[in-house]
Amino acid sequence: MRMFVAIAVPDSVKQHARMIRNYLGRSLPDIKWVEYENYHLTVKFLGEVNGSDLPQFKKQLMLAAESIPPFYVSAGGVGYFPNSRRPRVIWLGIKGELDKASFLGERVDAYLGELGFEPEKEHRFHLTLGRVRSDHNLKQMQKDLEQLEARDRLIGFKVDQFQLMMSELSRSGPKYSVLGSFYLKG
Numbered sequence: 001m002r003m004f005v006a007i008a009v010p011d012s013v014k015q016h017a018r019m020i021r022n023y024l025g026r027s028l029p030d031i032k033w034v035e036y037e038n039y040h041l042t043v044k045f046l047g048e049v050n051g052s053d054l055p056q057f058k059k060q061l062m063l064a065a066e067s068i069p070p071f072y073v074s075a076g077g078v079g080y081f082p083n084s085r086r087p088r089v090i091w092l093g094i095k096g097e098l099d100k101a102s103f104l105g106e107r108v109d110a111y112l113g114e115l116g117f118e119p120e121k122e123h124r125f126h127l128t129l130g131r132v133r134s135d136h137n138l139k140q141m142q143k144d145l146e147q148l149e150a151r152d153r154l155i156g157f158k159v160d161q162f163q164l165m166m167s168e169l170s171r172s173g174p175k176y177s178v179l180g181s182f183y184l185k186g
Contacts, residue, residue: 001051002167003179005061005108007041007101009127010157013075014039017092020078020152021129024090024144030137031090031130038176041094041125043162044108046117053115058180060111061164065182068107071100075127076154078145087141091126095154101125104162104184160184 014036021033049057073096080087094101105123113119132141164180 001049001054002169003046003049003057004165004167005043005046005112005162006165007043007104007125007159007162009039009041009075013092013127013155013157016075016153016155017127017129020092020148023148024129024141030134031132032173033130034128035173038174039127040163040165040176041127043105043123044112044117044120046112054179056115057112057164060115061108061162061180061182064104064107064111065162065184067186068104068184069100069186070158070160070184071097071104072156072158073097073101073125074154074156076152078129078148078152079126080132080145084142086135087132087138089131090129090145092129094125094127096156098125101159104159108162 017034017039018036025031025033046057073094075092075094077093077095079091079093081089081091102123105120109117109119161181161183163178163182166177166179168175168177
């Protein structure tokens with residue numbers, strides 16, 4: 001099973017992300033866009049794991065959640081990885097209580113570290129909008145991103161839980177399923 005730990009985002013953020021996708025998609029056909037139902041913030045990618053280990057994962061994530069208080073973040077601001085000369089991923093930025101979001105990532109790392117997983121080098125929270133397939137129309141993409149950034153807005157939301165997710169890959173794209181939800185109690 002391919003698994004990852006994620007923070008779900010509310011419909012208001014998903015709708016904003018879809019608006020950005022629609023705006024950029026008019027002139028940028030060479031982007032593989034993330035589907036509406038798949039928008040999330042990745043906390044930790046676990047990769048292929050044995051399904052029989054699922055109870056251990058859930059136990060460790062439940063323990064992690066008990067030490068983390070709820071917090072607030074905002075989604076807004078479009079950017080790209082790795083840089084503007086060769087963008088490969090277009091994302092919606094996350095602002096707000098990032099120290100608390102990072103604490104969530106650190107606690108998940110610590111508890112899953114007990115199961116042999118390496119900690120993340122850095123937690124850079126973002127919502128992936130799409131993956132750039134080619135440099136075709138790069139100048140137009142940069143122009144559209146600048147125009148979008150000038151009129152973008154922030155959408156705030158409370159993070160009071162996170163999920164253990166399963167990812168099934170297919171020709172039409174990944175399908176995500178929630179394997180467990182963990183409520184922040186700290």
